[in-house]
Amino acid sequence: MYGVILAGGSGTRFWPISREQNPKQLQIIVGPGTMVQNTVQRLLPLIPIEKLYLATNHQQAIETLHQLDSYGFFSDHLIAEPSSRNTALAIGLMAQLMIDKYPDAVMGIFPADHVVTNSEAFIKTLQKAETLAQKGYLVTLGIPPTRPETGFGYIKQGTETEGFEGAYQVERFVEKPDPLTAKQYLEHGNYFWNCGVFVWKASTILEELRQYAGNIYSQLETIAGCLQKSKGKPGYLELDEKGRGLFSSLPSLSIDYAVMENSSQVVLIPAQFGWNDVGAWSALDDVSEKDSEGNIISGNVLAQDCKNSIIQGQNRLIAVLGLKDTIVVDSPDALLVCTKERSEDVKKLVEALNENGHPEGKQPSTVKKPWGSYTVLDSGPSYLLKRIEVLPGEALSLQSHQHRSEHWIVVSGSAQVVREEETFQLKVNDSITIPKNTKHRLENPSSDPLVIIEIQFGHLLDENDISRFEDRYGRC
Amino acid sequence: MYGVILAGGSGTRFWPISREQNPKQLQIIVGPGTMVQNTVQRLLPLIPIEKLYLATNHQQAIETLHQLDSYGFFSDHLIAEPSSRNTALAIGLMAQLMIDKYPDAVMGIFPADHVVTNSEAFIKTLQKAETLAQKGYLVTLGIPPTRPETGFGYIKQGTETEGFEGAYQVERFVEKPDPLTAKQYLEHGNYFWNCGVFVWKASTILEELRQYAGNIYSQLETIAGCLQKSKGKPGYLELDEKGRGLFSSLPSLSIDYAVMENSSQVVLIPAQFGWNDVGAWSALDDVSEKDSEGNIISGNVLAQDCKNSIIQGQNRLIAVLGLKDTIVVDSPDALLVCTKERSEDVKKLVEALNENGHPEGKQPSTVKKPWGSYTVLDSGPSYLLKRIEVLPGEALSLQSHQHRSEHWIVVSGSAQVVREEETFQLKVNDSITIPKNTKHRLENPSSDPLVIIEIQFGHLLDENDISRFEDRYGRC
Numbered sequence: 001m002y003g004v005i006l007a008g009g010s011g012t013r014f015w016p017i018s019r020e021q022n023p024k025q026l027q028i029i030v031g032p033g034t035m036v037q038n039t040v041q042r043l044l045p046l047i048p049i050e051k052l053y054l055a056t057n058h059q060q061a062i063e064t065l066h067q068l069d070s071y072g073f074f075s076d077h078l079i080a081e082p083s084s085r086n087t088a089l090a091i092g093l094m095a096q097l098m099i100d101k102y103p104d105a106v107m108g109i110f111p112a113d114h115v116v117t118n119s120e121a122f123i124k125t126l127q128k129a130e131t132l133a134q135k136g137y138l139v140t141l142g143i144p145p146t147r148p149e150t151g152f153g154y155i156k157q158g159t160e161t162e163g164f165e166g167a168y169q170v171e172r173f174v175e176k177p178d179p180l181t182a183k184q185y186l187e188h189g190n191y192f193w194n195c196g197v198f199v200w201k202a203s204t205i206l207e208e209l210r211q212y213a214g215n216i217y218s219q220l221e222t223i224a225g226c227l228q229k230s231k232g233k234p235g236y237l238e239l240d241e242k243g244r245g246l247f248s249s250l251p252s253l254s255i256d257y258a259v260m261e262n263s264s265q266v267v268l269i270p271a272q273f274g275w276n277d278v279g280a281w282s283a284l285d286d287v288s289e290k291d292s293e294g295n296i297i298s299g300n301v302l303a304q305d306c307k308n309s310i311i312q313g314q315n316r317l318i319a320v321l322g323l324k325d326t327i328v329v330d331s332p333d334a335l336l337v338c339t340k341e342r343s344e345d346v347k348k349l350v351e352a353l354n355e356n357g358h359p360e361g362k363q364p365s366t367v368k369k370p371w372g373s374y375t376v377l378d379s380g381p382s383y384l385l386k387r388i389e390v391l392p393g394e395a396l397s398l399q400s401h402q403h404r405s406e407h408w409i410v411v412s413g414s415a416q417v418v419r420e421e422e423t424f425q426l427k428v429n430d431s432i433t434i435p436k437n438t439k440h441r442l443e444n445p446s447s448d449p450l451v452i453i454e455i456q457f458g459h460l461l462d463e464n465d466i467s468r469f470e471d472r473y474g475r476c
Numbered sequence: 477m478y479g480v481i482l483a484g485g486s487g488t489r490f491w492p493i494s495r496e497q498n499p500k501q502l503q504i505i506v507g508p509g510t511m512v513q514n515t516v517q518r519l520l521p522l523i524p525i526e527k528l529y530l531a532t533n534h535q536q537a538i539e540t541l542h543q544l545d546s547y548g549f550f551s552d553h554l555i556a557e558p559s560s561r562n563t564a565l566a567i568g569l570m571a572q573l574m575i576d577k578y579p580d581a582v583m584g585i586f587p588a589d590h591v592v593t594n595s596e597a598f599i600k601t602l603q604k605a606e607t608l609a610q611k612g613y614l615v616t617l618g619i620p621p622t623r624p625e626t627g628f629g630y631i632k633q634g635t636e637t638e639g640f641e642g643a644y645q646v647e648r649f650v651e652k653p654d655p656l657t658a659k660q661y662l663e664h665g666n667y668f669w670n671c672g673v674f675v676w677k678a679s680t681i682l683e684e685l686r687q688y689a690g691n692i693y694s695q696l697e698t699i700a701g702c703l704q705k706s707k708g709k710p711g712y713l714e715l716d717e718k719g720r721g722l723f724s725s726l727p728s729l730s731i732d733y734a735v736m737e738n739s740s741q742v743v744l745i746p747a748q749f750g751w752n753d754v755g756a757w758s759a760l761d762d763v764s765e766k767d768s769e770g771n772i773i774s775g776n777v778l779a780q781d782c783k784n785s786i787i788q789g790q791n792r793l794i795a796v797l798g799l800k801d802t803i804v805v806d807s808p809d810a811l812l813v814c815t816k817e818r819s820e821d822v823k824k825l826v827e828a829l830n831e832n833g834h835p836e837g838k839q840p841s842t843v844k845k846p847w848g849s850y851t852v853l854d855s856g857p858s859y860l861l862k863r864i865e866v867l868p869g870e871a872l873s874l875q876s877h878q879h880r881s882e883h884w885i886v887v888s889g890s891a892q893v894v895r896e897e898e899t900f901q902l903k904v905n906d907s908i909t910i911p912k913n914t915k916h917r918l919e920n921p922s923s924d925p926l927v928i929i930e931i932q933f934g935h936l937l938d939e940n941d942i943s944r945f946e947d948r949y950g951r952c
Binding site: 324333409 | 491492778780781792793794795796797798799800802804806809810811812813814815817818821822824825828829832834836853854856857858859861863881883885887888904905907909927929931933
C-alpha cells in the first residue's frame with residue numbers, strides 16, 4: 001500500500017500560529033511533532049517511508065521537506081502544486097504518477113492536519129480497507145459522530161457489503177447539515193462523518209475520474225508528463241510552465257463531489273479510532289490535556305482563577321485573571337483573544353485582517369526560506385533589524401541590493417561571506433559591512449546552525465530589492 | 477499658594493503598562509500627557525511653575541524631571557525620597573522646607589495620578605480652600621460619591637462652617653466601608669470620598685503634626701537639613717546618608733491617619749468638579765471615550781463583535797472577537813487579559829508575578845536611565861541585543877565590563893565614542909567594537925536623539941557587570 005498525504009491547507013483557522021505562508025499542518029498543535037510529522041509517524045507501521053507521497057502548495061514545499069527530513073522522506077515524492085485546486089486534481093495526479101510505475105498500486109489518502117488517537121486501531125482499519133480496495137472498491141472511512149456537528153459532510157451507512165464484515169454500502173453522501181438535521185443524524189446512529197481518509201487502487205480512482213470528472217481526467221497524463229525535479233537543492237516535483245497552465249485551468253473540485261457522491265463502488269468502514277480534524281482553537285478541548293480547572297495552558301503563562309480557557313503563549317509573559325471559556329493565543333507579532341463559542345469565526349477574522357491590509361493575516365513573523373529563516377526584530381525610519389538563521393550547509397543566493405547596505409554580526413555558529421572578489425570566514429562576535437550594489441553571499445559551511453543579526457540601512461527597505469546572480473534553490 | 481504634587485505611586489494597578497520602575501503617574505492613561513504632566517497642567521492657572529514642588533521615589537526622579545522639563549519645572553523643587561514612607565512624612569518634609577523660606581505659605585497637596593474633569597471648577601474650589609487655609613483650617617476636598625465604592629475612605633459632613641458658605645465641619649473620617657455600609661453612605665448623601673487633595677498653611681500642618689505625630693514632627697527639621705542637590709546633571713533634592721537613615725527609620729503613615737482623623741481644625745469643601753482616581757483598568761470606563769458598542773480601544777487593534785471591553789494595544793497587532801466586559805492590555809514583553817470585574821485584582825496578580833520571579837512584574841521592557849533608555853530586543857545563549865536611545869547632550873558613564881564585549885551600530889543620529897585613549901565620531905551605518913575590560917563611553921553630542929543597536933557577547937550578560945570611572949549623574 002502506498003500513502004498519499006494531502007498537505008495543501010491554507011492556515012487561517014489556527015491564526016495567529018498558522019498563517020497562509022505557514023499553515024496548520026506545519027505547526028505543532030498537539031504534540032509531539034508538527035501535524036504533518038505526526039501524520040507520517042502514524043502511517044509508518046503500515047507504509048514505509050519510500051512508499052509515502054505528499055502533495056502541497058509550492059510555497060510550503062521546502063519547509064515540508066525540511067520537516068520530513070529526519071524520516072528519510074524522498075524529496076521527489078513531494079508534488080508542489082502551482083495553485084490550490086482542491087482534492088480531485090491532487091488525487092488524480094498522484095494516481096496517474098503511481099499507475100505508470102506500479103499498475104496495481106493501492107493508495108491511501110490522508111489529510112495532513114488531523115489528529116488520530118489509537119493508532120493501532122487506525123492501522124487495522126486501513127488493513128481491512130486495503131483488502132476491499134484490492135477488490136475494486138473505493139473505501140471511505142466514516143467517523144461515528146459524537147455531537148450534532150454542522151461543519152462536516154455525513155455519509156449514510158447502507159447494508160453490509162457481502163463477504164466483508166464491518167464494511168457497508170453507502171446509501172448516500174450528504175452535505176453539511178443544518179443544526180436540526182445534524183441532531184437527527186446523531187440520534188439516527190447510521191450517519192458517519194466524512195473524514196477525508198480513502199483507500200483505493202490507483203486504477204480504480206482513475207477509472208471513476210474518467211467516468212465522473214472527464215475534464216480533469218483527460219488532462220492527467222499530460223500534466224503528469226510536465227512534472228520535473230525542481231532546480232537546485234531540495235529536488236521536489238514541480239510542473240513546467242505548460243503543466244502549471246494546464247493545472248491551474250482545471251476546476252477546483254473535492255474528490256467527494258467529483259467522484260464519491262456519484263460512484264457505485266463506494267464502501268464505508270466505520271472507524272474504530274479516535275479522530276479530530278482540529279478545525280478551530282476550541283477543538284483543543286477534545287485533544288489536549290487540561291488542568292484541574294479545565295484549562296489548556298502552554299508557554300510563559302501565569303493564570304489565576306481561569307476556567308475552561310485555552311491560553312497558548314510563547315516566550316512573552318501572559319498573565320490572565322478570571323477568564324472563562326476564553327481563548328488567548330499569542331505570537332511574536334500578533335495576538336488573538338476570543339471567546340470559545342466564536343472560535344470557528346477566526347477564519348472570518350483573518351479575512352478581515354487581509355481585507356484591511358494587515359500583513360499579519362498571511363505572513364508569519366518568522367519567514368521560512370529554503371536556506372533557513374529570518375525574523376524582523378525592530379525597525380526605524382531608515383533601518384531594519386533582522387535575526388537571520390542559516391541551516392547547516394545552506395547558503396543564501398549570490399545577490400546585491402540597489403537601495404540598502406547591510407551590516408552583519410555573527411551571534412552563533414560560523415559564516416562564510418563572499419563580498420565581490422573576497423571571501424571572509426566569520427565567527428561569533430565578527431562583523432562585516434555590505435555596501436549597496438555589492439555582490440555578496442552568506443553561507444553556513446558548518447554542521448551547526450548559523451545565526452546572524454542583520455541591520456539594513458536605506459530609504460527603501462524591501463524584500464523585492466534583490467538581484468540574484470546564483471542560487472542553489474532555482475530562484476534566479 | 478504653593479503646590480505639592482505627591483508622585484510616589486508604585487504602579488501595580490495598571491500593569492503591564494505601569495511597573496514598579498515605571499509607575500502610573502509617568503504613563504499616558506488618559507490623554508493628553510502623562511498623569512503627572514496632566515496634574516501640572518491643571519494647576520498652572522492657579523499656581524505658577526516656580527511655586528510647584530514634587531515628591532517622588534528616587535528611582536523615578538530623573539524620569540519625572542524629564543517629563544516636566546517642557547513646563548520649566550525647577551529640578552531642585554523635586555524631593556527624591558530614599559524609600560516609600562506614605563504621605564505624612566512627605567507632606568511634613570515639604571512643609572518644613574517651605575516654612576523656612578516662606579513662613580506664611582499656603583500649600584495645596586495633589587496626588588499625581590488622578591483624573592480631574594472640569595478644571596475651572598477645580599481651580600475655583602482651590603481658591604475657596606485657600607481662603608479657609610489662610611484662617612488656619614486644614615481643608616480637605618470631598619467628592620460626592622456616585623456608587624457604593626468600598627475602595628475609598630469617606631468623610632462625614634458636619635454643620636456649615638460659620639462665615640464660609642459651602643464649607644463644612646467634618647463630623648468624622650471613616651475607613652473603607654463594607655458594601656452594605658457603602659450603600660448606606662451613598663443613600664445618606666452627606667458622606668464624601670476622601671480624594672487626597674488638601675489645602676493648608678505650612679505652619680498649620682506642622683503644628684498639627686507636632687501635636688498628633690510627634691515622632692515624625694521631631695525629625696523634620698533635621699531631615700530637611702540633610703537635603704542636598706543630587707550630584708551630576710539633573711540636580712533634584714536628595715538626602716545625604718544621615719538623612720536617608722532618619723527618613724527610613726520613621727513610620728509609614730498616611731496624613732489622614734496621622735493628622736486628619738484627629739485634628740479639630742479640619743473643614744470639608746464638597747467638590748464641584750469631576751474626579752476619578754483611576755485605580756484600576758476598569759476605571760477607564762468612567763474617563764475614556766467609548767465606541768458605539770461601549771469599547772475603549774487604542775493601538776493596532778482589529779475588534780469584531782466586542783462589547784464593553786477595554787483593548788489597549790501598541791504596535792503589535794491585536795485581533796479580538798466576541799469579547800464582553802474583558803480587558804486586554806498589551807506591552808512589548810507582557811500581556812494582561814482579565815475580566816472587568818476582576819480588574820481590582822491585577823494588583824494581586826502582580827504580587828504573584830513578583831513572588832514567582834517574573835521580572836516583568838517590576839521592570840519595564842524599556843528601562844529608563846538618566847541619559848535615555850534601553851530596550852532588550854532579542855537574546856540568545858551568549859548574546860543580548862538592545863536598542864539604546866541617548867537623549868541630546870547626554871552621555872553614559874565612562875565604564876568597562878569584565879565579562880562582555882559590545883558591538884555598536886548607529887541607526888539614528890550621531891555618536892561620540894571614547895575607547896581607551898581614542899575618540900571616534902560615528903554617524904548612521906557606522907559601527908565599533910568594544911572589547912572586554914576596555915574603558916569606553918557613549919555620548920550624544922548632537923541636538924537630535926541618538927539610537928544605536930548594541931550586541932553584547934559573553935557568558936555572563938548582566939547589568940551589574942559594570943565598573944564606572946566617571947558619571948554625570950553621580951552613579952560612580
